[in-house]
Amino acid sequence: MLRALNTLLVIAVLAAGFVIYSLEHRTRGAEQRIAAIKDEMAKERDAMKLLNVEWSYLTRPSRLERIARKDLGLRPINVLQIARPDEVDARLAPRPAENPANSSKDPLAAMLKGLQ
Amino acid sequence: MGPDERGRADLLKGRNRLRLVMIGFAVCFVAIGGRIGQFSLLEANKDTTARPHVEARIPRPNITDRHGQVLASDLPIASLYANPRQIIDVDEAVELLTSTLPGLDAREVRHRLTQDKAFVWLKREITPTQKEEVFQLGIPGLYFRDETRRVYPMGRLAAHVLGFVDVDSHGLAGIEKFLDDRGALYTASLTEPSTDTAMPVELSIDASVEGAVNAELSAAIAHFKAKAGAGVVLNIKTGEVLAAVSLPNYNPNNPKEALLPDRLNRITGATYELGSVIKAVTFAMAFESGVTDLNGKFDARQPLEIGRARIHDYHATHRILTVPEVFIHSSNIGTARMALDVGIEGHQAFLKKMGLFDRLVTELPEAASPQLPKRWGKLTSATAAFGHAFAIEPLQGVSVIGAFLNHGLLVPPTFLKRDAATAKALERRVVSEDTSQKMRYLFRLNVVEGTATKADAPGYRVGGKTGTSEKVVNGHYSSDHNLNSFIGGFPMDDPTYAILIMIDDPQGLPETHGFATAGWNAVPTAGAIIRRIAPLLGVEPQLSDEERAKLEKIAARQAQTSTKGN
Numbered sequence: 001m002l003r004a005l006n007t008l009l010v011i012a013v014l015a016a017g018f019v020i021y022s023l024e025h026r027t028r029g030a031e032q033r034i035a036a037i038k039d040e041m042a043k044e045r046d047a048m049k050l051l052n053v054e055w056s057y058l059t060r061p062s063r064l065e066r067i068a069r070k071d072l073g074l075r076p077i078n079v080l081q082i083a084r085p086d087e088v089d090a091r092l093a094p095r096p097a098e099n100p101a102n103s104s105k106d107p108l109a110a111m112l113k114g115l116q
Numbered sequence: 117m118g119p120d121e122r123g124r125a126d127l128l129k130g131r132n133r134l135r136l137v138m139i140g141f142a143v144c145f146v147a148i149g150g151r152i153g154q155f156s157l158l159e160a161n162k163d164t165t166a167r168p169h170v171e172a173r174i175p176r177p178n179i180t181d182r183h184g185q186v187l188a189s190d191l192p193i194a195s196l197y198a199n200p201r202q203i204i205d206v207d208e209a210v211e212l213l214t215s216t217l218p219g220l221d222a223r224e225v226r227h228r229l230t231q232d233k234a235f236v237w238l239k240r241e242i243t244p245t246q247k248e249e250v251f252q253l254g255i256p257g258l259y260f261r262d263e264t265r266r267v268y269p270m271g272r273l274a275a276h277v278l279g280f281v282d283v284d285s286h287g288l289a290g291i292e293k294f295l296d297d298r299g300a301l302y303t304a305s306l307t308e309p310s311t312d313t314a315m316p317v318e319l320s321i322d323a324s325v326e327g328a329v330n331a332e333l334s335a336a337i338a339h340f341k342a343k344a345g346a347g348v349v350l351n352i353k354t355g356e357v358l359a360a361v362s363l364p365n366y367n368p369n370n371p372k373e374a375l376l377p378d379r380l381n382r383i384t385g386a387t388y389e390l391g392s393v394i395k396a397v398t399f400a401m402a403f404e405s406g407v408t409d410l411n412g413k414f415d416a417r418q419p420l421e422i423g424r425a426r427i428h429d430y431h432a433t434h435r436i437l438t439v440p441e442v443f444i445h446s447s448n449i450g451t452a453r454m455a456l457d458v459g460i461e462g463h464q465a466f467l468k469k470m471g472l473f474d475r476l477v478t479e480l481p482e483a484a485s486p487q488l489p490k491r492w493g494k495l496t497s498a499t500a501a502f503g504h505a506f507a508i509e510p511l512q513g514v515s516v517i518g519a520f521l522n523h524g525l526l527v528p529p530t531f532l533k534r535d536a537a538t539a540k541a542l543e544r545r546v547v548s549e550d551t552s553q554k555m556r557y558l559f560r561l562n563v564v565e566g567t568a569t570k571a572d573a574p575g576y577r578v579g580g581k582t583g584t585s586e587k588v589v590n591g592h593y594s595s596d597h598n599l600n601s602f603i604g605g606f607p608m609d610d611p612t613y614a615i616l617i618m619i620d621d622p623q624g625l626p627e628t629h630g631f632a633t634a635g636w637n638a639v640p641t642a643g644a645i646i647r648r649i650a651p652l653l654g655v656e657p658q659l660s661d662e663e664r665a666k667l668e669k670i671a672a673r674q675a676q677t678s679t680k681g682n
């Protein structure tokens with residue numbers, strides 16, 4: 001009876017020892033991963049900082065103004081270029097009236113005819 | 117006693133000892149078990165780990181504009197040092213280093229590397245690419261030290277608001293100084309100690325508005341050959357400063373430049389006589405105290421005599437002026453009479469109420485105290501009414517006049533982003549709605565038909581008041597050197613933004629017919645700025661048919677000339 005109990009206890013101790021050891025091993029692994037990820041995060045944060053600074057440097061108003069004027073031909077907005085939604089219709093150039101005679105025919109043929 | 121009996125007694129004795137040992141062990145185990153249970157169950161959440169006390173380094177927060185654009189940031193940067201004792205081939209090391217880092221002097225490097233020391237600096241603050249290149253050289257005995265450096269990616273933009281730091285990252289001016297001194301608590305509230313990061317400091321500045329003001333103002337200074345200039349755009353409903361430009365400025369990446377004498381902060385760090393702009397304060401006072409209203413009349417037929425002094429008008433009219441005429445002709449005589457009607461005590465009390473006797477406190481450490489007359493007599497009151505001997509910070513002026521336009525509510529100006537609720541809690545009524553309405557009428561009238569017509573940005577309902585004050589040269593007012601200013605607001609039907617433009621000593625030009633008063637330089641500059649920033653700020657234009665026709669004509673003419681040019 002006592003011998004059986006002892007054997008059982010020895011097995012239990014071994015099993016517990018194994019479980020604890022493997023748990024600790026896993027914990028160490030997890031800790032290493034955490035450290036690596038934290039390191040990565042710090043690096044990413046530094047990279048983000050650098051990129052944000054670079055973005056800010058590249059989008060500084062004086063540079064944007066210069067290249068928008070030179071390369072895109074843009075100018076500061078004229079008040080005439082701003083329209084409210086209800087004004088849009090009145091401000092658009094009148095659309096050419098649809099000619100029912102033309103639209104029924106082949107448009108390409110009409111164009112060719114016009115060229116001749 | 118037989119042997120048998122003795123054996124029994126021994127056995128009994130042995131059993132008793134064994135029992136005692138077992139009881140002893142049991143007590144020990146129960147005690148240990150109990151303690152473990154106590155720790156793990158009852159005190160589980162109590163953090164009793166002994167930790168060394170570490171003085172946490174507070175990371176310096178980034179500074180951004182109101183839309184999150186980075187204006188200042190700490191960047192990691194490496195510095196190169198060497199241990200000369202570990203260097204095997206000095207000649208090779210010198211040759212490789214000088215070819216990789218162009219700024220290095222070969223003789224100096226050789227001298228440093230042949231010393232019998234364990235540590236010599238080779239180059240402070242090298243770029244990440246240079247670090248990589250030096251690393252690739254594979255010279256033993258070279259090491260890097262990681263440091264941080266404060267960089268300002270937008271360079272000169274908003275330099276006077278940002279300020280700058282010294283080599284140890286201590287703020288020496290502007291918001292940077294505020295973060296270390298008065299705002300240290302605020303700075304600490306932004307940090308997250310566990311992650312060693314900090315939330316950015318959000319300024320009220322809008323980088324694109326700041327850029328537009330900067331571009332137009334520097335163009336104006338160059339055009340009118342002026343010495344200096346300043347520009348402020350203020351949101352009068354929240355007190356936020358959207359743009360604050362003081363020219364000439366400096367590059368905070370190169371703080372030495374900031375020490376030059378003409379680089380002072382002209383917005384809060386100095387006081388100026390804003391001249392006739394101050395008349396707006398006198399008008400508000402006269403309306404508020406009830407001595408006159410828009411139908412009142414003032415005699416400007418001849419100079420006003422007080423004792424031995426005579427007060428003249430710059431644009432002399434020699435007639436009796438109505439109150440709106442006094443404003444749009446900027447009559448010194450009329451304004452002085454207005455102040456005399458209110459009385460000396462009333463005048464002083466009103467200025468006190470506006471906070472014009474006190475130093476304006478914002479986040480910026482550069483704050484100049486207003487210089488107002490110490491002793492007040494009849495003459496002082498009369499001249500102060502039109503801005504003589506009345507020097508204040510430009511920001512203070514635009515803030516008070518902004519309050520007149522903003523339904524009489526004064527919101528203290530700030531350089532940090534502020535939400536509407538906070539602004540609401542801070543606002544203070546300084547004049548009545550009725551007075552504010554009259555002021556708005558006069559400001560708009562002055563742009564439509566007064567001294568500030570060139571400030572008009574069609575569609576954006578601008579109102580404003582000009583000021584030309586003679587500068588004090590060698591202790592006397594000089595008629596050749598002016599300080600010109602314009603303070604205005606837009607859109608006038610519900611003023612949201614106030615603008616101040618100040619140009620120091622502009623010259624008369626052929627196209628201004630030789631005139632150098634504010635109406636010819638500060639005012640058109642303000643107009644050009646408003647035309648550019650109003651769309652950025654989302655102010656909806658409202659054009660009358662007349663204005664539209666006029667603008668379309670101009671646009672058509674421009675289109676014609678440009679096609680001719682092609």
